[in-house]
Structures are given as structure tokens and as C-alpha cells.
Amino acid sequence: MTTTDNPTRGPVAGPGTEGQDKNPWLAMLAMCVGFFMILVDMTIVAVAQPAIQEALHADLNSIVWVTSAYLLTYAVPLLVAGRLGDKFGPKLVFQVGLVVFTAASVWCALSSSIGMLIAARAVQGVGAALITPQTMAIVTRIFPPHKRGAAMGVWGIVAGVATMVGPLLGGVLTENFGWEWIFLINLPVGIIGLILAQVFVPRVETHDHKFDWIGVVLSGIGLTALVFGIQDGEKNDWTGWIWGMIAVGVLYLVLFVLWEAQMRREPLVPLSLFSDRNYWVSNVGIFAQGFAITGIMIPVMFFLQLVGGMTPIRSALMMVPMALVSGILAPIIGRLADRIHPRTIIATAMFLNAVALCWMAVINRPETPVWQLLLPTILMGIAGAGIWAPLGATATRNLPWHQAGAGAGVYNTTRTVGSVLGSAGIGALMQALLRHEFPGFDMKKAQEHATGGGGAHLPQQMHEGFSVAMGHSIFLAAGVAFAAAAVLLLLVPMKATPAPAGADADAAA
Numbered sequence: 182m183t184t185t186d187n188p189t190r191g192p193v194a195g196p197g198t199e200g201q202d203k204n205p206w207l208a209m210l211a212m213c214v215g216f217f218m219i220l221v222d223m224t225i226v227a228v229a230q231p232a233i234q235e236a237l238h239a240d241l242n243s244i245v246w247v248t249s250a251y252l253l254t255y256a257v258p259l260l261v262a263g264r265l266g267d268k269f270g271p272k273l274v275f276q277v278g279l280v281v282f283t284a285a286s287v288w289c290a291l292s293s294s295i296g297m298l299i300a301a302r303a304v305q306g307v308g309a310a311l312i313t314p315q316t317m318a319i320v321t322r323i324f325p326p327h328k329r330g331a332a333m334g335v336w337g338i339v340a341g342v343a344t345m346v347g348p349l350l351g352g353v354l355t356e357n358f359g360w361e362w363i364f365l366i367n368l369p370v371g372i373i374g375l376i377l378a379q380v381f382v383p384r385v386e387t388h389d390h391k392f393d394w395i396g397v398v399l400s401g402i403g404l405t406a407l408v409f410g411i412q413d414g415e416k417n418d419w420t421g422w423i424w425g426m427i428a429v430g431v432l433y434l435v436l437f438v439l440w441e442a443q444m445r446r447e448p449l450v451p452l453s454l455f456s457d458r459n460y461w462v463s464n465v466g467i468f469a470q471g472f473a474i475t476g477i478m479i480p481v482m483f484f485l486q487l488v489g490g491m492t493p494i495r496s497a498l499m500m501v502p503m504a505l506v507s508g509i510l511a512p513i514i515g516r517l518a519d520r521i522h523p524r525t526i527i528a529t530a531m532f533l534n535a536v537a538l539c540w541m542a543v544i545n546r547p548e549t550p551v552w553q554l555l556l557p558t559i560l561m562g563i564a565g566a567g568i569w570a571p572l573g574a575t576a577t578r579n580l581p582w583h584q585a586g587a588g589a590g591v592y593n594t595t596r597t598v599g600s601v602l603g604s605a606g607i608g609a610l611m612q613a614l615l616r617h618e619f620p621g622f623d624m625k626k627a628q629e630h631a632t633g634g635g636g637a638h639l640p641q642q643m644h645e646g647f648s649v650a651m652g653h654s655i656f657l658a659a660g661v662a663f664a665a666a667a668v669l670l671l672l673v674p675m676k677a678t679p680a681p682a683g684a685d686a687d688a689a690a
Contacts, residue, residue: 204381205323205324205328207377207381208319208323208381208382208383209320209323209324210377210381211374211377211378211380211381211382212275212315212316212319212320212378212382213316213339214370214373214374214377214378215275215278215279215282215312215316215371215374215378216312216313216316216339216340216343217339217342217343217370218282218367218370218371218374219282219309219312219313220339220340220343220344220347221343221346221347221350222251222286222305222309222347222367223251223347223475224343224344224347224348224351224478225347225348225350225351225354225363226247226248226251226351226363227248227348227351227478227479227482228348228351228352228355228363228482228493228496228497229351229354229355229360229363229493230244230247230479230482230483231482231483231486231487231493232355232359232360232493233247233295233298233360236359236360237292237293237294237295237298238295239295240416241608241611241612241615242412242413242415242416242608242612243295243296243299244295244479245412245479245604245605245608245611246295246299246412247295247298247299247302248302248475248478248479248604249408249412249601249604249605249608250299250300250302250303250306251302251303251305251306251309252306252475252597252600252601252604253303253306253404253405253408253601254303254304254305254306254307254310255306255307255309255310255313255597256306256310256404256594256597256598256600256601257310257397257400257401257404257405258307258310258311258397259310259313259314259590259593259594259597260397260449260450260590260591260594261392261393261394261397261449262274262278262310262311262313262314262315263314263315263318263590264392264447265311266314266315266318267318267387267388268387268388268389269387270384270385270387271314271315271318271319271322271385272315272319272378272382272383272384272385273384274311274315275311275312275315275316275319275378275382276375276378276379277311278308278309278310278311278312278315279308279312279371279374279375279378280308280371280375281304281305281307281308281311282305282308282309282311282312282367282371283308283367283368283370283371283372283375284304284308285301285302285304285305285307285308286301286305286364286365286367286368286371287364287365287367287368288301288304289301289302289305289361289364290361290362290364290365291361313593314590318385319382319385322385323383323385344504345500345501345504345505345508348496348497348500348501349494349497349498349501350363350366351363351493351497352492352493352494352495352496352497352498353493353494353497354366355493356492356493356494391446391447392447393441393444393447393448393449395440396437396440396441396444396448396449396450397449399433399434399436399437399440400433400434400437400449402429402430402433403429403430403431403432403433403434403436403437404430404434404598404601405430406426406427406429406430406433407426407427407430407431407434407602408430408601408602408605409426409430410423410424410426410427410430411427411602411605411606411609412604412605412606412608412609413609414427414609415609415612415613415616416612438452450591450594451584451587451591453584454580454584454587454588454591457579457580458671458672458673459523459575459576459578459579459672459673460576460577460579460580460588460592462668462669462671462672463572463573463575463576463592463672464576464591464592464595465665465668465669466527466531466568466572466665466668466669467572467573467576467592467595467596467599468595468596468598468599468665469531469599469661469662469664469665470531470534470565470568470569470572470596470599470662470665471595471596471597471598471599471600471603472599472600472602472603472606472658472661473534473538473603473658473659473661473662474565474600474603475599475600475603475604476600476603476604476606476607476608476657476658477538477541477607477655477658479604479607479608479611480545480607480611480650480651480652480654480655481499481541481545481651481655482496483647483651484545484647484648484651484652485499485554487639487647488547488639488644488647488648488651489547489551489554499551499554499555499558500558502555502558502559502562503558503559503561503562503565504562505562506559506562506563506566507562507563507565507566507569508566509566510562510563510566510567511566511569511570513566514526514566514567514570514571515570515571515574518570518571518574518575522672522674523571523575523672523673523674524669524670524671524672524673526567526571527567527568527571527572527575527669527672528666528669528670528672529567530563530564530565530566530567530568530571531564531568531662531665531666531669532662532663532666533560533563533564533567534560534561534564534565534568534662534666535659535660535662535663535666536560537557537558537560537561537564538557538561538655538656538658538659538662539655539656539659540556540557540560541554541557541558541561541652541655542652542653542654542655542656542659543652544557544652545648545651545652545655546645546648546649546652547644547645547648573592575672576588576589576592577589577592603658603661606657607654607655607657607658610653610654610657611650611651611654614649614650614651614653614654615646615647615650617650618646618647618649618650619643619646
């Protein structure tokens with residue numbers, strides 16, 4: 182690794198880096214703009230879903246697809262996108278991803294039908310997949326080892342702020358300007374990000390890669406068929422072709438695993454990673470966390486707005502205590518994580534998360550006071566502080582240095598796949614429970630009545646049944662979290678092996 186020190190600008194590190202006189206912190210700022218936009222977009226839509234449903238006359242299943250389509254096209258290309266950055270340069274791929282994401286955001290805002298919005302969200306997901314791996318790649322290339330920890334600390338702050346800002350911004354924009362503005366806000370942000378990236382982000386050395394396109398196709402078909410079958414099953418009365426679709430999805434995912442097992446050069450998912458117990462157990466944990474957190478946003482926001490009568494802004498504020506508590510406790514728990522057995526913190530936190538989800542499922546009723554609704558979200562914030570960072574650190578800590586990058590990529594993909602299946606699974610359960618609660622209703626007409634964003638258009642006689650359906654759907658997330666907590670008990674203590682000389686340079690390269 183080569184390092185250039187400038188007393189006014191600071192060190193810029195990286196093999197074959199062009200423009201070494203660039204300030205790495207300004208480059209970090211440019212990357213954070215794109216990263217922040219993606220993270221905000223993952224949560225900003227949840228608050229606007231009732232308003233989108235009303236404006237585009239969509240049924241509940243289609244509204245779930247607005248989230249699932251984005252997550253699906255984000256998850257499938259994520260691994261290969263990192264290698265595209267290695268081949269063509271992370272700066273170029275980052276900028277292409279920004280253009281795709283920003284253009285798709287404008288398309289989302291201009292959508293006149295739910296089908297058009299779902300298609301635009303799918304393109305948005307592709308842009309997000311192109312952006313995400315490049316941000317980490319550039320940070321590790323432009324910062325020397327002794328500065329990298331501070332840079333990653335800023336990264337964590339950006340992620341925390343984005344998680345809190347997303348729902349609030351979605352509420353403000355939806356309530357005051359209309360749901361279209363949750364997407365239009367990305368236009369100026371994307372343009373600013375492109376300009377900052379062009380000016381401040383250096384070009385780094387590229388490396389040729391072989392691309393496992395067969396693995397991409399197999400995983401893409403398998404995951405798409407599985408998600409489509411699960412999510413659209415209730416809508417189509419679980420007919421034979423739905424089960425056939427699910428079977429096809431499972432078959433292609435099995436073929437994907439078999440294909441990856443026989444790949445000898447640059448597989449999409451190196452299965453040797455899973456020989457480390459902490460790694461595969463951590464992947465189970467992050468799958469469950471992605472499943473739960475993404476999946477519950479749909480029933481929670483529908484309940485708060487359509488039954489609770491909350492405005493989009495007020496419903497978004499209900500999520501703020503969770504983010505604040507998690508942010509305050511994260512550094513404290515992070516310091517403990519290096520000295521305490523990982524399963525003590527992580528398994529306990531996942532168990533508390535499952536308890537909080539059950540609590541939320543039980544009290545989601547029309548008569549429940551607002552302060553009581555806040556309590557399980559605060560417990561989820563406490564649990565989140567013991568899950569996100571400690572689990573990520575545990576996942577790759579025992580891996581060989583040459584597998585750290587691949588391990589992080591697979592780990593993040595696992596989280597996204599969990600989010601996809603959480604959105605689809607809880608969406609399907611919501612529809613089934615609504616059908617059970619209102620057997621005499623035409624569900625599409627009932628959902629059209631149950632719109633208006635503020636809850637005024639949901640008939641009073643539907644409040645109890647609708648609340649039960651939304652609340653009970655959260656039990657699915659709780660069940661997944663309880664199962665994950667049991668698996669997380671298999672975690673073993675960290676290895677205390679010192680890093681070999683030059684490991685940071687190898688990892689960055």
C-alpha cells in the first residue's frame with residue numbers, strides 16, 4: 182500500500198490511487214451522500230404506504246411489492262456489483278449507480294399506476310446494489326490503517342442518522358407535499374452526490390475478475406420465484422401454480438448452492454466461509470434481524486395511521502425512541518463486546534427483540550394508549566444495540582484475512598435476503614389474517630375504504646379486526662427471532678490471533 186502524507190490535506194492511501202492529493206475526508210463526505218440516500222430510502226417509503234395505496238388505488242399485496250421489488254433487485258446483484266467495482270473502478274460504478282438510482286427515483290415520483298411504481302422501485306434497487314459495495318471499497322483504499330477506524334466510526338454515525346431521519350422525512354414530505362416527494366427529494370441529493378464524487382473521490386487501481394454469471398442467474402430466478410410465490414399466494418388462493426412457483430424457487434436455490442460448491446475460481450458465494458461456526462451462526466442472526474425489522478414496518482405503519490388515526494409525521498415519530506436508545510447504547514455495548522462471550526450479548530439481545538415483537542403484537546389494539554405502544558419499540562432499540570454491531574464484528578472476526586471482504590459481502594447479502602423474505606412473508610400473512618377477520622368483505626374494496634393516510638376513512642367497525650390482523654402478523658417476525666436466538670447460543674469465543682503484517686494492505690487490495 183502506498184501512502185501520501187500532506188500536512189494540510191491528510192494521508193491518502195491505496196495501491197495505484199490517482200489524485201493522491203485529494204482530502205480523504207472530503208472523499209468520505211461524497212461517498213456518505215450516496216450511502217445516506219440509500220439508507221433513507223429503505224425506511225422513508227414505509228410511512229407513505231397508506232397514502233400511496235389511496236392515490237394509486239392499489240390493493241395491499243401491491244403495496245407490499247413496492248418494498249419487496251426494491252429489496253429483491255437490491256439483493257440479487259449485490260455480490261457481483263462489488264466485483265464490477267474492482268474491474269471498472271469503484272468510483273465509476275458508484276457514479277453509474279447514483280445515476281440509475283436518481284433517475285429511477287424520478288420515475289417513481291411520476292408513476293401513475295402501482296405497476297409502474299413497482300417497476301421503478303425495481304430499477305432503484307439495481308442502482309442501490311451498484312452503489313453499496315463501492316462505498317466500503319473506496320474507504321478502505323483511501324484511508325491508511327491508522328485512520329480507518331475513525332472513518333468507519335463516521336460511517337456508523339451516518340447509518341444511525343439515516344435510520345432515524347428516513348421515517349421522519351417520509352412523514353413530513355408525505356403530509357405536507359404528497360407521497361411523490363419522498364422520491365423527488367432524491368433528485369437534488371443524487372446530483373450533489375455525483376458532483377462531489379467527481380471532484381473529491383480518487384480513481385484507484387482496478388483488478389480483473391471472472392464473473393459467476395451462472396450463479397447470478399440461478400440465485401436471481403430462485404429468489405424471485407420464491408418471493409413471488411410466498412407474497413402472491415394468498416391473493417391467488419394458494420392454487421397449484423403458486424406452489425409450483427415456490428417449488429421452482431427452492432429448486433433453483435438448491436442448484437445455486439450445488440453450483441457454488443463446485444466452483445473453483447471466484448464463486449459468487451465462497452461456501453468455505455461457512456466452515457467457521459461464528460460466521461454461519463452470525464448469518465442466521467442477521468437474516469432474522471433483517472426479516473423482523475423490515476417485515477414489521479408495513480403492519481405497524483398501517484395500524485398507526487389507519488386505526489390509530491395518526492398523521493404520517495406522528496407515526497414516524499413513534500419509531501424515533503427506538504433509534505435513539507439504540508444509538509446511545511451502541512458504543513457502550515460495543516466496548517463490552519470485546520470482553521464478553523459473544524453469545525451472552527447477541528443471543529440475549531435477539532431474545533429481547535423477540536419478546537418486544539410479541540409485546541407489540543399483543544398491544545396493537547385501538548384502545549391502547551400511545552405511551553404503551555412506545556414501550557416495545559424502546560425494548561427493540563435496546564436489543565438492536567446488542568445485535569447490529571456485535572453481530573457484524575463476530576461474523577468476520579475469525580475469518581482468514583483474505584476472506585474478510587468476501588465474508589462481509591455475503592453477510593450483507595444475507596441481511597438483504599432476510600429483508601426480502603420478511604417483507605413477503607409478513608405481507609402474505611397480513612392478507613390471510615385480514616381475509617379471516619373480514620370473510621364477508623371483498624378485500625380489495627375493504628382496502629380501498631381503509632385508506633386516507635390519517636385513519637379517518639377506515640370504518641370504525643373494522644378497527645378491532647384490522648388491529649388483530651396487523652398485530653398477529655408480527656408474531657411471524659417474533660417466531661423467526663426466537664429461533665435465531667436459540668441458534669445464536671452456538672456462538673463461540675473470538676480468536677485472539679494477531680493480524681499478520683501487511684494484512685490491512687491485503688484486505689484493502
